[in-house]
Amino acid sequence: MVNNSSNYFLEKIKKDFSFEKIKKICVAVSGGLDSMVLLNLLLDILSIKKLEVAHCNFGLRKKESNDDEIFVKRFCEKKNIVLHIKRFDTINFSKEKKLSIQMAARKLRYDWFNSLLKKNDSCGYYIALGHHLNDSIETFFLNILRGTSVKGLLGIPKKNINFIRPLSYFTKNEILHYSKIKNINWRLDSSNLETKYLRNKLRLALNGFYSSFPLFFNGIKKTINYLQSDNFIIEDKIKEICENITIEKNYDPLIWKIQYKKLENLIPLSFYLFKIFSPYGFRDINSLKSLIYSQSGKYIVSNKYYILKNRNHWILFSNKKLGKKWKNYTIQNIKKFDKNYFPIKIDFSIQLKKTNDYYSNNNHFFVDFEKIKFPLYIRTWRNGDYFYPINMKGKKKLSKYYKENKYSFLEKENTWLLINGNNNIVLVMGNRGNRLDNRFKITEQTKKILEIKI
CATH class of the missing domain: 3.30.465 (Uridine Diphospho-n-acetylenolpyruvylglucosamine Reductase; domain 3)
Structure with a gap:
């Protein structure tokens, strides 16, 4: 049933959203009926300074898409509204990501919206979308067809973090009626009539159902409200x-x-x-x-x-x-070493050997500097890595060392290695303890020492 009062829209939207706490709203405007009604409604509620517009041109309808962009641009210029426009190569993106055209457009759209939110620190900045009750009903039935839990039957949320949908309570007919009594101009998206998309097929089927059952919308609103209560308990x-x-x-x-x-x-x-x-x-x-x-x-x-x-x-x-498994952190020069850059707290200093009383412990190591070749690297383990653990005989594969010492999968991936310029392991560094390679220990022939603190 269509509500004939234009004030009905404003009163309901003001009741549902606290606009006093909102610093700025960026309205996603395609140029179609829903987004143009939403933009005009918000112009009646907020000052121009609190409004911006974001328009996505997906280039899928060629001249029609460009005409939509021009339509939105002229409206914003006339009203003196800040406008953001983004053009996408949707077809190539869908091929690259192996997504349907609709899913590719959705991802591009929301990625861009999130970048706008990030740019504005998301604090008091909101993206307003033109989804309405019919959209929620379509989502409800689409999810039933695909198989879903209670959460999939809740429709499209009225508010989701920094995304708001002020029209979510209203039907398509109510929005159309409002546009007529307010003389709001809008553009028809011809792709909405194409039956190759499942949502469009469902929409056309439901349109006939709506006219046959005028109380349907009241019933579905109650059902969604009940489901929201059930989902809250779950x-x-x-x-x-x-x-x-x-x-x-x-x-x-x-x-x-x-x-x-x-x-x-x-x-x-x-x-x-x-x-x-x-x-x-x-x-x-x-x-x-x-x-x-x-x-x-x-x-x-x-x-x-x-x-x-x-x-x-x-x-x-x-x-x-x-993700860091194959990342190398390079140490070109100890004197210009920036310890804040590296994934593990490590510090170096060079000194002349004065006595034979240098004892390494778990977090403090002394190595023969003359055996060090630059650049040094810090990385995690790879298949084939081996070293000569200090106080042990012979070499040992790092994978076997981890297994014998009962390293968990996660511990192995978070144990860092100090690698010499000739690709030999100098030091194994991790939460389970640190282990020096025997080839780099101080000997009687050592003249210069590299001190390593972890």
Whole structure:
């Protein structure tokens, strides 16, 4: 049912959003009906100084896309609104990332919006999007078709961090009616009529359904509200469980130590495993269950995270921790050494040998400087690395050294090596202790000493 009052829009939006706390809103404007109505509504609520516009030109409709850009540009010039325009090579991006055109456009759009938020420090700066109730209903049914949990039935959120959707309560017909009584000009996107997209097919099917059941929108609003309440209870329970199973949790990068044995008692186990670990990309429930009963050292991998079984606990960590595996940190000159640049706290000094009383300990080492070749490197281990551990006979593969000393997968990846210019290991450095290579120890023939403090 269409509400005939134009004040209805303003009153509802003002009730739902505290505009007094908002420093600036950047409205995403395509030039279509929804975004143009949203922009005009916000012009009635906020001063020009608090408004900006962001327009994406995906170049998918050639002249029509460029005409949309010109339309938005002229409107902003007339109203004296700051305008941001971004043109994208959407087709090549979709091929490069192996995404559908729609998903590629969505990623490009939100990546750009997030860059605008970052540029403005996100504090009091919001991106306003033109999503409305029909969009939420379409998302509701699309997720049902694909298979979803309660969360997938909640529609599109009214607010999500710095993204707001002031039209989310209103139907498409209400928005269209508002544009007519306010004489708002807008442009039709011809791609919305193409039936090759699943969302468009669903939209056309639902349009007929809306007209046959006028009370449908009231019913769906109630259903979504009930589902939001149910989801709040579920999310609160998941939060409680996560706190209960957590031994330690650090961020940037993420390292989460988990008492996995407490997971076994959760009923239904599959449901809780999915709710807890799917946000990290772990959706294969059988793999998660198998990890509970596997040997220490086993792990599973998602796109961005690992879960490692380490003795009596799990460690979930970002693969950013592993991104440094092939990175070399170069030390060209000890005198110009910038210790703040390196991933481990290490300091060097050079001195003449005065006595034979130089004793290395776990964090303080003395090596024969004449055996050092520059540049030195700091890196993590690689297959084939070996060294001659001090106080041991012969050489040892680093992989075997780690295994004998029961290094976990994560500990191995976070143990740094000081590498000589001839590619020999000088020093193994890590939380499990530091170990000097026997080839670099001080002898009676040593004349100059390199002192290393970790």
